[in-house]
Amino acid sequence: MESFIATGLIGISLGTQYTLLALGFTLIFGILGVVNFAHGGFYVMGGYVAYYCNVILGLPYPFAVLMAMLSMAALGWLFEAFILERVIEDHQATLMVTMGFYLVMATAILMIFGAESPQFPFPVTGVWRLGGIYFPYANMIVLGACLAAIVFVYWLVYRTNIGRGMRAMSEDLPVASALGMRTKALFPFAFALATGLAGGTGALVTPILALAPHVGDSVLAFSFLTVILGGLGSVTGATCAAFIVGLIEAYAAVYLGGSKGALTLFALVLIILVVRPQGLLGREVRRS
């Protein structure tokens, strides 16, 4: 029973991490209609920026996380404004440029930091114990930071004018534009918000999991799983789905072993895509 609860806690912790990744991914799809193949790249690069600031420059870890978020948000802004914006009307072209940008990012990381996985330990060690339940402090801190970020995103999206503008554009872009929403400003902002979240998640999570140039591939795959399960473009759906994915992954890893958990998830998502493409909480199929 204690093992079951401890696994559940790990699952919830994973769920919060996937939520942050999926929120960025789903915001970009919902508002811009773009499937961002570079999302995993922003995650990895955020991890490396934090590693550089914290380990190489010796800056405090919270500052390193902040730097990772800001630098990835800036990079995302520039990418959207100067590259993605020019092909935004063509869904295949947006896929291609985000895919190309991911390859450029992964290669840049490889050239700068090398193929070896660097030592990037989480600054806090130790384990919280309650009876037979163990939960590392690092996971607790990441859980708290991720929950705070999720609350911030929800506040931004549902309680501010910028958020209302973004939601209006995701509902009906032509009407929102006609009513004065400035797509030229809001599109890069939404993209920067999403990539900033990805960078921040990378900075928080890679010290616990792994930091290597190509971990973005699996991050991309799990982001896909989460947003498809929740419904592309649905913020609440992505949040619910992230916790489902996190819990299934944690329990499958403990009770099934190997890659059966991932296989189960992928098969589940394939079925959902086929029978209900709009996902669990998506309202309609958007043809981007």
Added chain:
Amino acid sequence: MNNRVPKSVPAEIRASLFSGHDWIALAIVSLTFVIPFTSTNPQVLSQTNLILIAATAALGVYIMQRLDLMSFAVPSFMAIGGYTVALLSMKLQLTDVFVLAAAAFLMPALCAIPLGALILRLKGVYFVLVTFVLTEIVQLLLFEAGPITGGSNGLVGMPAVKIFGMELWDNPHVLLTTCGLAFFSFIITSVFTRWFRSEFAAIETNDVLAESLGLAAWKYKAMAFSVAAGVSGLAGFALVNMLLTAHPSSFAPMSSVNYITYTIVGGKASILGTLIGALLLVSATDYFALSGEMSPGLFGLLIIVVTMVARGGVVGVVSGLLYRLAGQSPSLKNGDHDLGGNGEKGQ
């Protein structure tokens, strides 16, 4: 009910089965048959092998692009074709190249039929996502189904294939096998995409409208998906035959990005584009071999540049220039330049 639309297609256009680009592509692939007989340089043989395998695999992307569908499923079907060949040759001692080629084409093509029935209702990003997920599942299955696929060790020690009882075991003969498979794949793809070009063009332009006008879009989509799977399977055969091993890493999900890149950079509007894309990019990878880790970044840059400034890819740009030099105004949209048999658009 006859759902094809032959009445709208003039007989003379239907008769010109291959376009100019098709003929050029077939001629280039035919010329590669000379290499095994004239060169013993392992570098040349290996490079030609890689280019032909890449071009054959990219045909799977090209076929689905005729329907405005971006497929990431090529490595899945390559794996099915490759593992089928490995299992037949290792477990059943079937080594005849014709039997193996038939199996490598038919097995993925047959698997694609029920899969297609499920996923071809999707389009746009949903189709992209479902094919990506499918490739991930196949990759995981290759690892999990250890008793059949050898798991993470793969299937090692394939016997050499035979043609009329003669073993094709050394490098030139392996290349000869690849040339044959590539030529067969290009012929199939050319005939298939040109024969149904008006139907595919209708579906690519507006599948809902095409369906409302009586075209059974699902039928053409299913056929295209199945043929694309079969051609990918032949590429898988060529790959495992070259490596003499069927291993999951040869069919990694992200390798689909390479095949898409060959198609887009070369020019997605014609079959020649996939060949030119593979030729240029596989050669470029080899050229930059000293700093091999740079090649994905180079691919990425090329993808971005071509997508932004030359949607027609290399072939589209060159065709456009030739039109201008010839003083013609093809008035084609980006990416649709095709010199064609009579200079017509590949429609």
